[in-house]
Amino acid sequence: xxxxxxxxxxxxxxxxxxxxxxxxxxxxxxxxxxxxxxxxxxxxxxxxxxxxxxxxxxxxxxxxxxxxxxxxxxxxxxxxxxxxxxxxxxxxxxxxxxxxxxxxxxxxxxxxxxxxxxxxxxxxxxxxxxxxxxxxxxxxxxxxxxxxxxxxxxxxxxxxxxxxxxxxxxxxxxxxxxxxxxxxxxxxxxxxxxxxxxxxxxxxxxxxxxxxxxxxxxxxxxxxxxxxxxxxxxxxxxxxxxxxxxxxxxxxxxxxxxxxxxxxxxxxxxxxxxxxxxxxxxxxxxxxxxxxxxxxxxxxxxxxxxxxxxxxxxxxxxxxxxxxxxxxxxxxxxxxxxxxxxxxxxxxxxxxxxxxxxxxxxxxxxxxxxxxxxxxxxxxxxxxxxxxxxxxxxxxxxxxxxxxxxxxxxxxxxxxxxxxxxxxxxxxxxxxxxxxxxxxxxxxxxxxxxxxxxxxxxxxxxxxxxxxxxxxxxxxxxxxxxxxxxxxxxxxxxxxxxxxxxxxxxxxxxxxxxxxxxxxxxxxxxxxxxxxxxxxxxxxxxxxxxxxxxxxxxxxxxxxxxxxxxxxxxxxxxxxxxxxxxxxxxxxxxxxxxxxxxxxxxxxxxxxxxxxxx
Numbered sequence: 187x188x189x190x191x192x193x194x195x196x197x198x199x200x201x202x203x204x205x206x207x208x209x210x211x212x213x214x215x216x217x218x219x220x221x222x223x224x225x226x227x228x229x230x231x232x233x234x235x236x237x238x239x240x241x242x243x244x245x246x247x248x249x250x251x252x253x254x255x256x257x258x259x260x261x262x263x264x265x266x267x268x269x270x271x272x273x274x275x276x277x278x279x280x281x282x283x284x285x286x287x288x289x290x291x292x293x294x295x296x297x298x299x300x301x302x303x304x305x306x307x308x309x310x311x312x313x314x315x316x317x318x319x320x321x322x323x324x325x326x327x328x329x330x331x332x333x334x335x336x337x338x339x340x341x342x343x344x345x346x347x348x349x350x351x352x353x354x355x356x357x358x359x360x361x362x363x364x365x366x367x368x369x370x371x372x373x374x375x376x377x378x379x380x381x382x383x384x385x386x387x388x389x390x391x392x393x394x395x396x397x398x399x400x401x402x403x404x405x406x407x408x409x410x411x412x413x414x415x416x417x418x419x420x421x422x423x424x425x426x427x428x429x430x431x432x433x434x435x436x437x438x439x440x441x442x443x444x445x446x447x448x449x450x451x452x453x454x455x456x457x458x459x460x461x462x463x464x465x466x467x468x469x470x471x472x473x474x475x476x477x478x479x480x481x482x483x484x485x486x487x488x489x490x491x492x493x494x495x496x497x498x499x500x501x502x503x504x505x506x507x508x509x510x511x512x513x514x515x516x517x518x519x520x521x522x523x524x525x526x527x528x529x530x531x532x533x534x535x536x537x538x539x540x541x542x543x544x545x546x547x548x549x550x551x552x553x554x555x556x557x558x559x560x561x562x563x564x565x566x567x568x569x570x571x572x573x574x575x576x577x578x579x580x581x582x583x584x585x586x587x588x589x590x591x592x593x594x595x596x597x598x599x600x601x602x603x604x605x606x607x608x609x610x611x612x613x614x615x616x617x618x619x620x621x622x623x624x625x626x627x628x629x630x631x632x633x634x635x636x637x638x639x640x641x642x643x644x645x646x647x648x649x650x651x652x653x654x655x656x657x658x659x660x661x662x663x664x665x666x667x668x669x670x671x672x673x674x675x676x677x678x679x680x681x682x683x684x685x686x687x688x689x690x691x692x693x694x695x696x697x698x699x700x701x702x703x704x705x706x707x708x709x710x711x712x713x714x715x716x717x718x719x720x721x722x723x724x725x726x727x728x729x730x731x732x733x734x735x736x737x738x739x740x741x742x743x744x745x746x747x748x749x750x751x752x753x754x755x756x757x758x759x760x761x762x763x764x765x766x767x768x769x770x771x772x773x774x775x776x777x778x779x780x781x782x783x784x785x786x787x788x789x790x791x792x793x794x795x796x797x798x799x800x
Contacts, residue, residue: 285347320379395626411618414635426467431788452771455487498595504647537563545674569698599641688723703740
């Protein structure tokens with residue numbers, strides 16, 4: 187099926203978009219109503235010093251940071267699909283009673299060995315749930331742990347015996363994993379030794395605090411345990427606090443120009459395009475891990491897009507509108523800096539949108555961009571089936587997701603976060619049940635988790651366009667995607683490219699990101715593979731003792747073949763990128779004394795106004 191998004195009229199002052207109008211299989215767009223709602227501002231909140239008795243363990247924050255919403259499940263998992271997978275498993279097992287009886291007998295036999303103290307069962311290496319010494323030192327708790335492991339392995343074997351096809355086997359295994367994870371003895375206070383010990387040590391205070399946390403979450407309507415203590419953070423104070431100004435604004439975005447931090451700067455500026463489902467300041471967290479600060483320290487003139495948080499009245503903002511808005515931002519940068527072209531950086535869905543923009547420029551034979559960086563960005567959507575989010579992706583679920591967002595006008599980021607949490611429940615649900623409710627701790631105060639919970643909405647039209655990418659995989663087929671009336675061919679973009687993937691990234695698998703590098707053109711593309719997960723691969727400042735990466739031309743036909751040719755380099759990939767971007771940023775000139783220009787005078791201090799919209 188051809189995926190098309192037709193182009194609206196251009197405007198020099200504002201982004202123009204469309205109420206959708208369908209003609210056969212082609213979706214065209216026209217100009218929407220102008221938004222009149224004023225940007226909201228956020229007042230700083232008080233900071234409370236956290237006591238050691240209620241502080242979350244640091245590993246909890248690190249574990250959760252591996253599972254952020256940055257590349258969210260746009261299709262989602264419906265309750266009916268999970269129930270259908272469970273029903274299919276049960277129906278197949280009902281036709282194979284001997285197999286079920288055999289596994290049940292094995293389970294009972296293993297329980298008998300557990301009771302006699304003769305079982306060798308142990309949890310998987312690295313399972314943090316059972317790190318407390320009581321699980322090994324106490325005979326009772328050790329037997330409880332082994333009984334749980336026996337149950338887990340028996341249910342897994344039952345799925346194998348069901349003899350489903352590969353896809354339905356994976357779905358059934360996911361459903362079983364939800365049940366097994368929920369039944370973990372660590373999730374209940376009477377079978378969690380750490381929770382029992384803390385209740386005794388605090389004379390019941392931890393239980394009272396845990397109940398208070400539970401009541402607060404239930405009355406607050408979050409439906410899930412809080413993942414972050416938001417009190418220490420204020421956007422514009424200790425997050426998103428790099429000095430700069432908004433130098434351009436349209437209905438969809440604010441363009442922030444940052445003040446140089448070096449006496450000389452490269453003449454060609456850099457534009458960072460963040461994902462639309464989260465706010466831009468993942469690129470400007472604490473100064474020590476701020477990509478903005480690193481770029482400025484490299485002598486690169488740095489600009490960042492801050493997307494507006496859309497409401498129902500912006501339901502018709504689609505891929506065309508976002509591409510048009512990016513072009514207006516690029517044109518503003520060119521006027522401000524005097525550079526005929528710019529470098530660009532896109533991450534996750536921002537990288538998808540940026541690639542559509544670059545393809546649109548290539549189709550028009552316009553040279554406004556010199557080089558591109560893409561981080562944790564998958565363009566070939568066939569790789570989505572390698573992820574948990576892709577297990578239930580079918581034409582029916584895609585259409586259901588499209589209809590739901592069209593009815594509401596937007597997709598709520600918080601709803602996506604709840605759905606995503608149940609794809610990784612041990613990391614994103616049960617960890618917090620234990621920490622917040624059983625141990626009575628506050629959730630961790632961690633900047634990445636604060637950013638991850640500061641979600642935005644997606645307009646229905648953009649959501650539908652993204653679903654069209656999932657359904658039709660048009661980036662992999664030249665001419666299949668039409669943006670603003672132009673057929674897109676990623677291979678015709680023809681720019682030097684730097685593509686970053688994460689070896690431990692289960693959200694945008696690194697092999698899919700390598701495919702992005704290949705689509706960009708192997709001759710001019712450098713692929714860097716970090717050893718981290720999704721966000722750790724992006725926020726990877728020098729100094730981390732466990733960081734390493736590999737980097738080289740994306741000239742191998744397969745990711746595995748590329749991997750065999752590379753040598754491990756200790757440390758962060760940021761310095762490697764610094765040299766790459768400097769070589770493509772032109773000569774040096776004195777840093778500008780003022781931000782903006784006569785035509786694009788500063789409108790507000792960074793972080794701007796759109797970042798505060800709720």
